[in-house]
Amino acid sequence: MRPLFRDYPELKAVVAHRDLAELPTPVESMGLADPAWIKRDDLTHPVYGGNKIRKLEFIIADALQKGKQHIITFGATGTNHGVATALMCREAGLGCTVLLFDQPVTATVRRNLRLMQALGACLEYKRTLARTVASFYLHPAxxxxxxxxxxxxxxxxxxxxxxxxAALELRDQIDAGDMPVPERIVCPVGSSATLAGLTIGCALAGLSTRVDGVRVAPSHLGPFPACTPATVGKLMQQTLQFLDRHLKHRRPAVPEPILHDNYFGAGYGQATSEGQQAIEQFAEHGLKLEPTYTGKAAAAFLDALGETNGPVLFWNTYNSRDTTELEEKADPTQLSAPLRGLLE
Ligand SMILES: Cc1ncc(COP(=O)(O)O)c(C=O)c1O
Known part of the structure; x- marks a missing residue:
């Protein structure tokens, strides 16, 4: 049973959930420096790991409970969320549509497009973010x-x-002696649930740990705030209101989210030199990162190690499973001509 339902059995009646992930993910000492630890969320699923799988355990279950047959979502052409959603939908017998907007075309973009196609997702290429968001809200379905x-x-x-x-899972691992209480956790922040959930979860778990989010997505989309302390705080408030409605006992106070702005660089998906250096340093220890999310967070993690004496935990959010075989199953002829063009 997931620790959330073991610690708060009253949630079983009101929160839909399916065991879709391979949990707990290991915590490991990194060898990089004495107090450097890593949470291996790159291994959340045997086919495709990463942080999205944890969210989808709850999302897919919610969709099934509501009698839905098909999930419609959106992301950039290299969306990891799209790959994870396509995989989880396939496992749950749901259809999946992903609306896509442009990001710089890299090997990751090509790979994720192939993976989504191989996993049976219907891909609708809208090119711009504005068109994608409009299609999402005005979708005929x-x-x-x-x-x-x-x-x-x-x-x-x-x-x-x-x-x-996930934070309650970490507390179990600490209680079992797998690692000491981290002084800090460092994670990348895009749409924010990773930071929001860990910040709430550490407080509920009674951990003194500070959770440091590293912004890797634009703070605003046009005039609209998209990744700011206020947007993370809003998601936390919504989640806390839900918990307050259903928890039997009063919960502990939860701190405000911490969001670092200074590792973002020139834009979403654009590598930074500190990120590249961090990727190389991690690679020496056999850990594979990428420039969009984990490289930038790893640069902040290395700085955090320099600022504290206590243990610091890097929350590794990017899939490390080998996807070559699945990618080879892709049939690009099933893609629209403009999307096929991106693969060339
Ligand atoms: C590899 C990876 N790390 C981190 C994130 C950010 O997580 P969140 O969206 O929960 O802020 C994402 C989201 O797209 C991701 O794909």
Missing amino acids: RLRRDRYFLFAGGSSVEGTLGFVN
């Missing part, structure tokens, strides 16, 4: 009751509960 609309990144209250559970 909004009129159908069997469709489940999931905002980019899966950072709903359900998704956030996945990371509340």
